[in-house]
Amino acid sequence: MAAEKRWVIEVEHLTVSYQARPALLDVSVRIEGDQLVGVIGPNGAGKSTFIKAILGFVKPDIGSVRINGRDARTVKGEVAYVPQRGTVDWxxxxxxxxxxxxxxxQQIPWYRSPTAVDREAAREALAMVRMEDLSHRQIGELSGGQQQRVFxxxxxxxxxxxxxxxxxxAGVDAATERAILDVLExxxxxxxxxxxxxxxxxxxxxxxxxLxxxxxxxxAYGPPGTVxxxxLLSKVYEGRLRIFSSVIDQEGA
Ligand SMILES: Nc1ncnc2c1ncn2[C@@H]1O[C@H](COP(=O)(O)OP(=O)(O)OP(=O)(O)O)[C@@H](O)[C@H]1O
Ligand SMILES: [Mg+2]
Structure with a gap:
């Protein structure tokens, strides 16, 4: 008998509006554990809104988000977030x-400072993104790719x-892109x-x-070849599809 699927993120009938204009309309997606999932779509498609809704940063008009089987609104610290870089004050x-x-x-109560354990976790994370040598630099003095790795x-x-x-x-060179992908993997x-x-x-x-x-x-949602x-791409990207014809050739339809 097949093992029961473990849904880590369950988005059901999610509708999110800004000033009564829907940015997301009736989106349902279930994501299993141990996966690298990409969210694609043109500018203004609602990609950031989708991420923010999972985090609970924006409130759905309709629908729900569950994290590890529990209502996302009751879950704290189980989801970590790296914001779009332009949104941060460097x-x-x-x-x-x-x-x-x-x-x-989130693990540190208000009445105490970070402990050795917290600093060690931070140091390990900086080593994982290969930024430990720059740990005393001001973030404003870093390159875009370095800033991304710190976040x-x-x-x-x-x-x-x-x-x-x-x-x-976004905005990193090919070597940094590889380094970031390596961290994700x-x-x-x-x-x-x-x-x-x-x-x-x-x-x-x-x-x-x-994807x-x-x-x-x-x-669409599924393995890259099905998305x-x-x-599908011509519907979503409209006139800009020509740029992507090489992608479709590689993937087949
Ligand atoms: N805080 C906000 N107030 C009003 N409208 C917003 C707000 N944030 C996003 N929107 C609108 O919601 C829609 C989706 O925006 P969102 O940022 O989620 O798109 P995106 O796919 O992440 O775009 P991009 O590729 O440019 O980052 C857009 O039309 C945008 O203008
Ligand atoms: Mg965005």
């Missing part, structure tokens, strides 16, 4: 190590089994579930076990 005076330690704050370290230090990353590859091997917003269709099939294609509504189909 002039804030804080060091690399302090950002990583911030990942521990991954903050999420890893939290120790959560679920990581949500919003465009971690190692996190998956360590038993984590990762949901990653991604905008490059040419690498989506290579990087992810499954979620959204533009307000859910258009990167010409009929």
């Amino acid at each position: 002039d804030f005076p804080i060091t690399v190590e302090e950002v990583a330690v911030m990942g521990r704050y 991954m370290a903050r999420a890893l230090a939290q120790g959560s089994d679920i990581l949500l990353l919003d465009e971690p590859f 190692r996190a998956k091997q360590a038993g984590k579930t990762l949901v990653v917003v991604h905008h490059d269709l040419s690498t989506a099939a290579e990087y992810f076990d499954k 979620i294609l959204i533009k307000q509504r859910l258009y 990167l189909r010409e009929d």
Whole structure:
């Protein structure tokens, strides 16, 4: 008998609006453990909103999110988040190590400072993203790719089994992209579930076990070969499909 599936994230009939305009409409997706899942779709499709709804940062009009079988609103610290880079204030005076330690704050009660255990978790996370040598730098003095890795370290230090990353590859060079992918794959091997917003269709099939294609509504969810189909992509990306014809050739339909 097949083992019962372990749903780590269950999104049911999710509708989210900003000022009465729906950014997501009736989206239902169930994500299993130990997977690297990509979220694709054009600008303004609702990818960041999807991630924020799982985190409980935006309130659904309709629908629900469950994390490890429990209502997401009652769950604390089980989901770690790496925000889209443009949304962070990089002039804030804080060091690399302090950002990583911030990942521990959910475990640290208000009446005490970070302990040796918290600092060790932060240091391990910085080593995992290969940023330990820069731990005393101010974050404003880092390159874009280094900043991205520090924010991954903050999420890893939290120790959560679920990581949500919003465009971690945006604006980084090819070597940094490889380094970040390597961290994601190692996190998956360590038993984590990762949901990653991604905008490059040419690498989506290579990087992810499954893809979620959204533009307000859910258009497809499954292994890359079943999602990167010409009929689906032309509906979602409209006139811009020509750019992606090489992707479809590789994937078949
Ligand atoms: N705080 C907000 N207030 C009002 N409208 C918003 C807000 N955040 C997002 N939106 C709108 O909701 C829709 C979805 O936005 P979202 O940021 O989720 O898209 P996205 O797929 O992440 O886009 P991008 O690829 O540009 O990051 C867009 O039309 C956007 O303008
Ligand atoms: Mg976004």
